Amino acid sequence: MQGTPDWLKEQIRSYYDATTKKSYLEAWSMEAIALHYGLADEKTASLTEALENNNRFLADALRLQKGMRVFDAGCGVGGTSIWMAAQRGVDAVGVTLDPGQVTLGTQFAKERGVAARVQLLTMDYMATTSPLTRNTFSFS
Numbered sequence: 001m002q003g004t005p006d007w008l009k010e011q012i013r014s015y016y017d018a019t020t021k022k023s024y025l026e027a028w029s030m031e032a033i034a035l036h037y038g039l040a041d042e043k044t045a046s047l048t049e050a051l052e053n054n055n056r057f058l059a060d061a062l063r064l065q066k067g068m069r070v071f072d073a074g075c076g077v078g079g080t081s082i083w084m085a086a087q088r089g090v091d092a093v094g095v096t097l098d099p100g101q102v103t104l105g106t107q108f109a110k111e112r113g114v115a116a117r118v119q120l121l122t123m124d125y126m127a128t129t130s131p132l133t134r135n136t137f138s139f140s
Contacts, residue, residue: 003127009097016098020077033079033108055083064088071095073125078105078118085109085117095123 004012028035029048038050039057058080064070066089072081075094082105084090096102099122109118123129 003124004097009124012097013099016076016096017100020098020101020104028079033077033082033105035076051079052083055080055087059084059088064090066090069093075101075105075120077101077108078120079108081105081118081120082109082112082114085114086112090117092118094118094120095125095128096120097122097124 003009029046029051031048032038032051032055034051034054036051036054038044038047039053040050044050044053062070064084068088069091070081070084070093072078072092072094075081075096077096078092078094078101081092081094085092094105096105102120102122105118105120106115109115109120
């Protein structure tokens with residue numbers, strides 16, 4: 001499988017290197033370790049709750065159960081992987097192009113007690129390699 005062109009990988013890495021700590025982390029929900037919109041209704045009290053709703057929706061839609069293995073393509077700092085490991089007992093593998101995000105995410109997984117269940121890798125999800133070989137994850 002052909003992956004992301006090297007010139008584009010460098011642009012992506014540069015972007016996340018310049019923005020993750022300096023601007024995103026200030027706006028992220030550190031409880032959910034996430035920066036996206038989340039799911040909210042009139043009962044949702046905060047961004048953190050909306051982000052947790054989003055994670056819950058994904059986990060429910062995937063019917064995740066303890067011991068399952070999930071793949072988080074473009075995981076950033078691994079917030080969704082960490083949440084699913086902590087809340088649903090899954091083993092999660094996340095990939096991102098930015099090694100700095102892997103470092104932060106690994107730290108966050110340790111702080112939340114799920115480091116043994118969450119593996120974050122610097123890798124192009126458009127061209128995954130070992131340990132993500134064919135048929136590593138099952139789909140239903």
